[in-house]
Amino acid sequence: MAATDLADLGLDEGGHLLVGRALGRLAAGERLTVTGRHPALRLHLAAWCREHGHQLADGNALADVGTDSDADTGVGAGAAAPLLVVKGSAGDRRWIGAERAGNAHGPPETRADPTWGLAARGALVEAGGPPIGAHWSQREHVWADIAPQLYAAAAASQWDPATAVDWTAPVDRVPADIERAVVQLMTYLVENEQAALIIPARLLSQLHPHYREVMQLLASQAADEARHVEVFTRRALLSGEFLGTSSAGGRVSLQTLLDEPDFTTASFLLSVLGEGTFVDLLRFIADHAPDQVTADVTRLAARDEARHVAFGVAHTAHLARADKSYLGTLRQAVERRHSALRDTAGLNAEVFDSLVLLAAGSWSPQAIRHGWQAVRDLTARMDEGRRRRLAYIGFPDDEAAELSALHTRNFM
Ligand SMILES: [Fe+2]
Ligand SMILES: [Fe+2]
Numbered sequence: 001m002a003a004t005d006l007a008d009l010g011l012d013e014g015g016h017l018l019v020g021r022a023l024g025r026l027a028a029g030e031r032l033t034v035t036g037r038h039p040a041l042r043l044h045l046a047a048w049c050r051e052h053g054h055q056l057a058d059g060n061a062l063a064d065v066g067t068d069s070d071a072d073t074g075v076g077a078g079a080a081a082p083l084l085v086v087k088g089s090a091g092d093r094r095w096i097g098a099e100r101a102g103n104a105h106g107p108p109e110t111r112a113d114p115t116w117g118l119a120a121r122g123a124l125v126e127a128g129g130p131p132i133g134a135h136w137s138q139r140e141h142v143w144a145d146i147a148p149q150l151y152a153a154a155a156a157s158q159w160d161p162a163t164a165v166d167w168t169a170p171v172d173r174v175p176a177d178i179e180r181a182v183v184q185l186m187t188y189l190v191e192n193e194q195a196a197l198i199i200p201a202r203l204l205s206q207l208h209p210h211y212r213e214v215m216q217l218l219a220s221q222a223a224d225e226a227r228h229v230e231v232f233t234r235r236a237l238l239s240g241e242f243l244g245t246s247s248a249g250g251r252v253s254l255q256t257l258l259d260e261p262d263f264t265t266a267s268f269l270l271s272v273l274g275e276g277t278f279v280d281l282l283r284f285i286a287d288h289a290p291d292q293v294t295a296d297v298t299r300l301a302a303r304d305e306a307r308h309v310a311f312g313v314a315h316t317a318h319l320a321r322a323d324k325s326y327l328g329t330l331r332q333a334v335e336r337r338h339s340a341l342r343d344t345a346g347l348n349a350e351v352f353d354s355l356v357l358l359a360a361g362s363w364s365p366q367a368i369r370h371g372w373q374a375v376r377d378l379t380a381r382m383d384e385g386r387r388r389r390l391a392y393i394g395f396p397d398d399e400a401a402e403l404s405a406l407h408t409r410n411f412m
Contacts, residue, residue, distance in 0.1 A: 002026055003082075006036030011044035019045070019085065023054065028089035031057070035082045045083055053088035097127040102210055112137045112208035121210045135206035136263050140322050144314035147213040154220035154307055161231050164300055169292040171238045178290050178361070181354035184244035185285060186236035188351045189301075190229055191246055192278070192412040195254040196308075197225035199270050203263055217311055224304040231297040238293060247348035249341075253410035256337050264319050264326070265333045271312020272389050273334070273404075274412040277382045279305045281411055284378045288359045313389050320394045327394055331403060338406040346409025382411070 004022040009015040015036065022032050034045060042056075049056045090096070102108045104122025114131040136142045144150075171179065204218040236243050257274065260266040282302035289295035320326050352375070357363075360371025383404050390400035 001031055001033055003033040003035065006034065006038065006041065008037045010038040010040060011048055012040070013038075015041075015044075016048055019048070020052075023085065023087050026087045028087050030087050032085045032087065033082045034085055042083060045085070049085055053090040053093055055086040055088060057084040057086050094126050095124070098124050099127075101125045107143055107211050107213070108137075108139055108208075110139055112139075112210040114208070116210070118209065121212060132208065134208040136203070136211075137208040139211070140319055141263050142207060142211050142214050142315070144214075144311060144318045146314045147211075147217055147311065150307055150311050150314075151213050151216045151220065154217060154224070154304075157303065157307075158220070158223070159227070159300055161227050161234070165231060165293060165296045167234070167238070167293065171291045171293060174239070174290045175362075177363070178357060179239050180244070181357045182290065182294055183236045183239070183242075184350050184354040185358065186232045187244035187246065188250065188348060189232040189282075190236070190243075191250060192254065192274075192410075193225050193228040193232065193301075195257055195412065196270065196275065197222050197229065198258060199266055200225070200308075202258075203266060206263075221308050221311075224301075224308070228297075228301045228304070231300070235293050235297050244354075245348060245350050247345065247350070249345035250348045250351075250410050252344045253341055253346055253408045254412065256340050256408075257412070260333065262329075262333075264316060265330065267312045268316045268330050268393075269333060269337065270412075271308050272316055272393065273386055273407050275305050275312065276309045276385055276389055277407065277411045278302075279309060280378060280382045280385055284355070284374075285358065288361075288374070290358070290361070309389075313392060317393045324394070330393075331395075331399070334403045334406050337408065341408055347411065 002022055002025065004018050006015045006018055009018070011019070015038070019032070019034055022034075026032060034041075038044075046056045101116040101119045101123050102112065102121050104120070107121075112134070114134060114137055115127075115129075116125050117129045117132045119125040119129070174182065200218040200221040204215060204222065207215055207218070209215055233243075257266070257270055260269055279302050282298045282305065286295045286298040286302065289298065316330070320330070355375045355378070356368065356371040358371070359374035360367040386404035386407060387397070387400040390403055391397055395403065
């Protein structure tokens with residue numbers, strides 16, 4: 001017969017692990033002899049057996065326990081006598097109705113069950129826990145096959161604002177007007193980065209955690225934006241204590257992004273159209289930067305943004321390919337945003353002027369003409385990029401051109 005010896009270990013000190021392990025090797029109805037010297041062993045074992053659906057048997061093996069009051073408390077007499085446990089057939093009742101929460105190696109095939117709650121993907125889930133209040137549990141609404149690779153790339157590409165930028169590089173040789181333009185651009189970037197941080201954080205809070213790679217990617221995206229807010233603020237303050245201006249029209253434009261409730265539409269408006277346009281903007285500022293710090297912070301941010309765009313494009317394309325009619329939903333979202341912003345200035349005029357001056361580098365008429373043309377070229381590049389991404393998602397070229405033209409003047 002199977003036996004386990006607990007020596008002087010009490011069931012309340014971990015002895016139940018030895019008993020459970022020994023019973024685990026037996027079939028229902030088979031018997032296990034338990035010996036031990038702990039004074040409360042019988043009492044505790046009886047309670048444990050009741051709880052776990054086993055039977056603490058009477059019989060010869062228990063004869064030595066006796067029938068006096070000591071036996072009832074399990075204390076004293078026959079402390080070393082063997083006890084006999086008959087394995088129950090019900091198993092551990094907690095696991096009746098338990099189910100495996102998908103597969104640890106990949107996301108749910110169609111849907112993550114909210115009743116799995118916070119259980120790890122692939123865990124055996126005891127029934128009856130609280131469901132998770134995640135709004136996004138359908139795979140097609142959140143997934144992109146590229147998400148695991150993008151997360152790995154994001155994890156490998158995190159940079160430390162304190163060391164990735166040489167903050168001691170001089171800015172005092174930057175002419176005062178150009179420096180004001182840089183401060184204005186940084187102020188505008190911070191405002192946009194804040195929106196770009198809040199949106200993935202909001203989507204993340206409503207996402208079923210079994211889309212783990214998307215969850216990780218959105219978390220790293222939010223961390224990226226937090227760094228961008230930091231480095232742009234820090235650059236703005238290198239030469240003085242005041243930031244530039246924030247226009248109402250720019251903030252109205254960003255608010256329409258924050259108000260978008262749908263996961264894919266929000267990701268589309270933010271990443272495919274907004275952040276895609278921002279990659280061009282950041283590279284432009286880096287190319288025309290009057291100092292090393294400005295060049296470094298915008299280049300580092302542009303690199304992160306390219307990942308954010310890649311997920312937005314891949315996810316939107318994934319859904320649009322599965323459901324062609326979804327292109328209509330995306331189109332309506334662009335049109336809705338455009339008409340909501342029709343009566344606003346969109347881009348802060350001071351931001352546009354700062355871009356021109358940055359590219360001009362001086363106030364001479366020829367330089368300003370050159371700067372103006374450079375910003376015109378930039379907006380053309382932005383438009384071209386948006387049309388390319390829209391076409392990749394599935395829009396015909398003419399529709400892609402039309403939708404790109406409706407994108408906010410605020411760039412994001
Ligand atoms: Fe950013
Ligand atoms: Fe971003």
